[in-house]
Amino acid sequence: MARSHQTFVCQSCGAVYNRWRGRCEACNGWNTIVEETGGASPAAGPVATRPSRAKGRIFPLEGLSGEVKDAPRTPSGIAELDRVTGGGFVRGSVILLGGDPGIGKSTLLMQASAALARRSERVAYISGEEAVGQVRMRAERLGLAAAPVELAAETNVEDIVATLTQGRPPALAIIDSIQTMWTETVESAPGTVTQVRGSAQSLIRFAKTSGTAVILVGHVTKDGQIAGPRVVEHMVDAVVSFEGDQGHHFRILRAVKNRFGPTDEIGVFEMMDGGLAEVPNPSALFLAGRDLAAPGTAVFAGMEGTRPLLVEIQALVAPSALGMPRRAVVGWDPNRLSMVLAVLEAHAGIRLGTHDVYLNVAGGLRITEPAADLAVAAALVSSLSGTPLPSDAVYFGEIGLSGAIRPVAQATARLKEAQKLGFARALMPQGRGDGGERGLPAESLRHITDLVAGVAAG
Numbered sequence: 001m002a003r004s005h006q007t008f009v010c011q012s013c014g015a016v017y018n019r020w021r022g023r024c025e026a027c028n029g030w031n032t033i034v035e036e037t038g039g040a041s042p043a044a045g046p047v048a049t050r051p052s053r054a055k056g057r058i059f060p061l062e063g064l065s066g067e068v069k070d071a072p073r074t075p076s077g078i079a080e081l082d083r084v085t086g087g088g089f090v091r092g093s094v095i096l097l098g099g100d101p102g103i104g105k106s107t108l109l110m111q112a113s114a115a116l117a118r119r120s121e122r123v124a125y126i127s128g129e130e131a132v133g134q135v136r137m138r139a140e141r142l143g144l145a146a147a148p149v150e151l152a153a154e155t156n157v158e159d160i161v162a163t164l165t166q167g168r169p170p171a172l173a174i175i176d177s178i179q180t181m182w183t184e185t186v187e188s189a190p191g192t193v194t195q196v197r198g199s200a201q202s203l204i205r206f207a208k209t210s211g212t213a214v215i216l217v218g219h220v221t222k223d224g225q226i227a228g229p230r231v232v233e234h235m236v237d238a239v240v241s242f243e244g245d246q247g248h249h250f251r252i253l254r255a256v257k258n259r260f261g262p263t264d265e266i267g268v269f270e271m272m273d274g275g276l277a278e279v280p281n282p283s284a285l286f287l288a289g290r291d292l293a294a295p296g297t298a299v300f301a302g303m304e305g306t307r308p309l310l311v312e313i314q315a316l317v318a319p320s321a322l323g324m325p326r327r328a329v330v331g332w333d334p335n336r337l338s339m340v341l342a343v344l345e346a347h348a349g350i351r352l353g354t355h356d357v358y359l360n361v362a363g364g365l366r367i368t369e370p371a372a373d374l375a376v377a378a379a380l381v382s383s384l385s386g387t388p389l390p391s392d393a394v395y396f397g398e399i400g401l402s403g404a405i406r407p408v409a410q411a412t413a414r415l416k417e418a419q420k421l422g423f424a425r426a427l428m429p430q431g432r433g434d435g436g437e438r439g440l441p442a443e444s445l446r447h448i449t450d451l452v453a454g455v456a457a458g
C-alpha cells in the first residue's frame, strides 16, 4: 500500500474532502476544490523518527514581565499604520495584510519598509511577484529608491529563511505575497492551500525564533483560483485588511484580528501619484464636495474605534414603476435599512412600500455602527419630502423597533469632532453619560416622530 495519500482541498476556505466535488460544502464556492498530494503538514510524520525529545521549558507567568519589556514594538513611522497595529510591529509577530489585487498593498509596505530602513533598522522586502527591478521602479516612483531596504525576488521559503538568518536578524521582513511562496516540505503546486499553509508555517516559525516581525501579503480573490489568505488567518498574530473602492482614491486599513492591539482602529490613506499619503483628518475628506442644499443627505457623526469620523449619508426615494420596489444599499447593512423603513412606516406613518429606495455612504466608506440609524432615517425622510436637512447639523442615534431613539456610546467625542468641522448642532438621543462637557449644542430626540416633525418644520 505505497499509494500516496490524495486529498481534495477547497482553495478558498481550506476544507478537505476525500473525493472531488463541484461545490465546497463549507464555503459554498463552486469549482474551488483541487486535488493535492499528501504531506499536509511539515510536523506530520512518525513521532518516533524525530531526532530528539528535549524537555520543554516551563516559565512562571509572574516572572515574565522583564522579558516582555525586552521585546518592544518597532513603530513604522507611518502614523496611520501604527494606529492600526497598536503602536508598531511587535518583535517576532506575524501580520497578514489582505486586500484586493491592485489596492496598494505593495505600495504601503514599500513605504513602511523605507521609513523603517531609514531609521537604520534592517528591513528585507521579498517579492515573489515582481522582479527586483520592478520593485525598484516602484520605489523610484515613490521617491524612496535611496532607502537601504534589502530586496530579493525569491519564492522558495527555505532559501528565504536561509538568506534572512545571515547576519543580524531583520527588524521587519515582508513577504509579497504568501500565495507565490512554496516550501520543499510540501509536494503540492505553489498557490494551493497546502503550499500556502506550509509556507506560512515555516515563515511563522522563522519569526518566532528570530524575533523578526514578518508581514505576509495575501491577495483576496473571489474566483478561488489561488488559495485565499483565509487559510492562514488563524495562524498569524494579526490580520489587517486594506480596503478601498476602485472608483475612489482613498484606502482604509482595518485590523480584523490583533493579538497585540485593538481591532477597531482604522487608518486612512489617499492613493496619490507619489504613493499613499496619510489622511490625519478623514472627516474633512469624507465631507468634501457636499451639496448643502440637496434633500436626502444627512451627516452622520460616527466612530471608528477611538476616532470620530463624520460621513455623509445619501438617500434617494422615488416612486417605483416595479411591483417589487428596489432597495439598493452601498456601504451599509441592507437589513438595517429594511428595519429603519419598517419603523418609519409603523411608528411615523411614512409609507415607502411603493417607492424605490437607494442608500449610499458617500466616499465609499463601509459603516457597521447601529448609531447610523438616525442619520439614515433623516436622509430618507428628507428625500421623500424634498426638504433639505439643515446643513449645519449632524445626526447619530440607534433606532429601536418601538421607534425609540436609543443612546449610543462616545457621544462627547462625536460632538467635539462635529464642532471642529464647523457644525453648529447635533440631533441625537436624549443621553446620559456625556459628562456634560459637550462640543456643541445638542437637540435630543426621544422618538422617531420627533425626527419626522423636525424635518417637516425645516
Ligand code: TYD
Binding pocket: 099, 100, 101, 102, 103, 104, 105, 106, 107, 108, 138, 141, 142, 271, 272, 273, 274, 275, 276
Ligand atoms: P500596488 O501596491 O501594486 O497594489 P497591490 O500590491 O495591492 O496589488 O498598487 C497598485 C496600484 O496603485 C496601481 O493601480 C497604481 C497605483 N499607484 C498609484 O496610484 N500611485 C503610486 O505611487 C503607486 C506606486 C501606485
Ligand code: MG
Binding pocket: 105, 106, 107, 129, 176
Ligand atoms: Mg503587490
